[in-house]
Amino acid sequence: MIRSLLIAFAVLVSSCGVTLAEVQVGKEAPDFALTDTNGKSHHLSDYKGKYVVLEWYQPDCPFVRKHYNSGNMQALQKEYVSKGVVWLSIDSSAAGQEGNYPPDQLNQIATKSGSARTALLLDPEGKVGHLYGAKTTPDMYIINPQGTLVYQGAIDDRPSADLGDVKTAKNYVKTALNAVMAGQTVATNSTRPYGCSVKYAR
């Protein structure tokens, strides 16, 4: 009797659909599947054996623009993609919100900015955004070839929208990637990301 009550209750509770961010440095990065701007589907698990960078992206956010207009983000993408890193940018802007563009328009923006990312993934329902607990753009995650999260947080230590700060800032992503790829541990493996809020559905 008691057990059947509890089961009935468990059914009710589990239908609440509470999604909690369960992503933590040192733990396995949860798998996901998203479609990119060219209609190609990407599973995180496809890239086991490679370093993966996740970059939360929203073209109209001034903090994203800081890193693209200064060429900083593209330089990082170019450098590490050439070293075999998979660079996935993710746009979690919901329909009708800032940064939610049709795929071909996003491709145009990418070409114009000279981005060197592997792919730009579309997440208008915010599923992967919520899964990873992404709060700002940019918000960066580095996953090692074993599928473990090795860095999460800000791109650098200068929370501003000033282009000039890019040069003098300490780039956490670069530092972390260099460290893990040289077989060292990451000194600063998580920071608080800064920027605009991810434009989730209202």
Next chain:
Amino acid sequence: MKNGLPRSFYLVLICVVCSARLLTAQVQDGRELVRATLLTDTATVQAGQKFHIGVLYKIEPDWHIYWKYAGDSGIPTEIQWHLPPGFQAGPLQWPLPARDKEPGDLEVFAYGSEVLLYSEVTAPASLPAGPIAIKADSKWLVCKSSCVPGEANLSLELNSGQTASDSSLFQRYAAQVPQVFPAKYQLSIARQAQQVTVSFSGTESSASLDFYPEPPPEVVLGHGKQLGNTVTFSIDSEGKALDRLSGVALIKDGSKVQAFQVPGQEFNHLKAAVGADRAQTLDLTAFLQAVGFALLGGLILNVMPCVLPVISLKIFGFVSEAGDRPDKAFRLALAFAAGILACFGLLAVGVVLLRGAGANVGWGFQFQDERFVLVIACIVFAFALNLLGVYEITVSAGATGGLARLASGQGYASAFFQGVFATVLATPCTAPFLGTASAFAFAQPPLITFLIFFAVGIGMAAPYLLLAANPKWLGYLPKPGEWMVRVKQVLGFLLLGTVLWLAWIVGQLKGVQEMVVLGALLLLIGIIAWIKGSFWNPVASVRAKLLSAAAIAGLVILASASYSFFTAPSKLGWQKFSQESLDAALDSGRPVFVDFTADWCITCKANERFAIDTAMVRNAFAQRQVITLRADWTNGDPAITEILKRHGRAGVPMYLVYPGGKNREPALLPELISAQSVLDALKRG
């Protein structure tokens, strides 16, 4: 939108207007989002004088700039003072911000409409002659649904005769700056694993605590969960070990809110007036109280209808088995008590193991987790119904049979198993208490759990030991009778009171909606318990049992279906409706769908569920890039009432479809809609 004008332009501007104030523009849609002005509370300053300078930000409605800890997103507002040599500026003073939600459950600490950020400045002992130039460079981020960075290079001149001062403004904002933490309250900030708990004591009982944290940049904190006088934060990630947390403590009493700045001190150092030893003794008293209640609870178990009659039988048994050696009777009773304790030990092991397993899969066994409180409330309610006689708990015959064989015969071993047997046989009466105790024990560390369960066991075993030592006292034992049932019922009402308290906690954590969910769950449990008690008892026919099972299954399915019906989030991206958002949507030339709805409107929910939020409509909306606006009339927003009237409706639901392009005449859909009727209205446009 950045201002393209060079800084020198402003220098020229200063000379031209010779103004003490300088404004910079940050324009969107022809409106300045933030107007920053440098102000002082004194126009003339003397040597050694303390005075204030500050930047007043006037912010467009619905936009906000950020506090020193911005929250999940955003950037703190920055001011850099440039003062003449000898002038010393103190730290920036931050009035209490508002805690706002942004879409996607993001929490920010921000200022809307207007705020003054200021510092105290001390003038040097000797002042230069002539005007004194004060400069400030400020940067900020202003956000609504999008974010725009802004900056201003401001200046004013003191002792020039040109500058106005406004001391009342400074006084007004000084009253909003958190004060130094007073000695009359005690506050502790402690860390346990990935959790930081801030707790208060010394406040009025009607007051509640809140806490705005200021974590270092390497640390990501979850949102504070407030419960009475504690606020708990989860540490979601830490690039550097979090060993202290500063922040602002808020004490809310009715409409009165007092804010106090709490400096960061290492964890487990207690803040303000409270001494470490006092906290220790407090914990010890609380613990002794719990053990005391557990002992008492164990004693009470003995007056339950299935236990009391057994006591005298057992004692007579021990006395006759001991024969002329009274000390043997006591030793037999000891073995019997050991049997009882073994049962409780096992129960405690079970609780601890389950708790460990649960913690591994991420269940939060604590009173800050509303799911945990919900489960406990349901368990306690189910047991209360049992005590009130709505249904009975039965022990399976197989288990009791085996135990009965072990317990038959004589000697210490069989006395031990008799103790086990007595405990198991008593479960129909004791389960409500033990179950409730176990549920609460989930929130305790393992050692406490064991001690409390043993205390219950000792309480239950106490009469046997006492009476075996002094069989003459048997005469004082109350006679079994109807009164035992009454005691049971009174205890049932006590448990119902406990449920009320738990419901209050759920309300505090999650609000009235979650409380109603709990109420609905309790109703469901009540009906199931009633079916079980009335139709599914041991004497019921197989058919009655089957029917009862079917009824229960049907109820559970119905309940979960209606739960997900009312709470499922929409898969469409809805924007909040306002005349402005509608105009902006129409300006874009895309089709617009407006849903006028309210939380209490069942027809609205049904339409949303079965017509609007369907794959067919979602696809069509995506294809045509329809902008979806939702007007929420739950609280009877007068602006929405006006629009409803304009379309000849007295209430919700109402659906408007704007075809897009130049045509601004909406189609009005009927009150009951289907997916097809939505699509038809779109195509007609």
